[in-house]
Amino acid sequence: MTPTIVRNFFNKRATRMYPVETREMYSDVRGELYIDIKECNLCSLCARACPAQCITVDREKMTWECDPFECVYCGVCSDVCSRNCLNQHDKYRAPATEKFRMHEQGEIKKKPKKEAGKASPPPAS
Numbered sequence: 001m002t003p004t005i006v007r008n009f010f011n012k013r014a015t016r017m018y019p020v021e022t023r024e025m026y027s028d029v030r031g032e033l034y035i036d037i038k039e040c041n042l043c044s045l046c047a048r049a050c051p052a053q054c055i056t057v058d059r060e061k062m063t064w065e066c067d068p069f070e071c072v073y074c075g076v077c078s079d080v081c082s083r084n085c086l087n088q089h090d091k092y093r094a095p096a097t098e099k100f101r102m103h104e105q106g107e108i109k110k111k112p113k114k115e116a117g118k119a120s121p122p123p124a125s
């Protein structure tokens with residue numbers, strides 16, 4: 001054990017003094033999640049696909065929530081997002097001293113009304 005201790009005194013540190021010293025990010029790193037709530041239609045695809053079950057979509061209250069402390073940065077939610085409004089930054093979330101939830105108030109987008117007198121044709125029999 002003594003040789004290991006002595007060796008460690010002279011070797012370069014294997015760890016960093018995070019968050020003072022941060023590592024340069026890899027290209028295409030999957031970092032902190034962000035949402036453009038104006039584009040979201042609260043379809044819940046992201047919530048159903050999330051393996052960590054940290055996204056909650058409430059269509060009655062029209063809210064979208066995520067617990068970033070449960071997120072494992074897998075990127076599945078942004079891959080399945082039907083409106084391409086859920087994405088990831090190329091950096092990780094900053095350390096926090098208190099837990100919080102991402103909370104967004106959205107709205108369900110209405111489909112455009114069909115023009116009067118233009119009924120869709122009956123299905124072919």
Ligand code: SF4
Nearest residue numbers: 050071072074075077
């Ligand atoms: S990145 Fe993965 S774990 Fe995080 S919210 Fe999206 S699907 Fe869930």
Ligand code: SF4
Nearest residue numbers: 040042043044046081
């Ligand atoms: S973020 Fe995308 S997948 Fe999730 S509810 Fe909104 S539109 Fe649907």
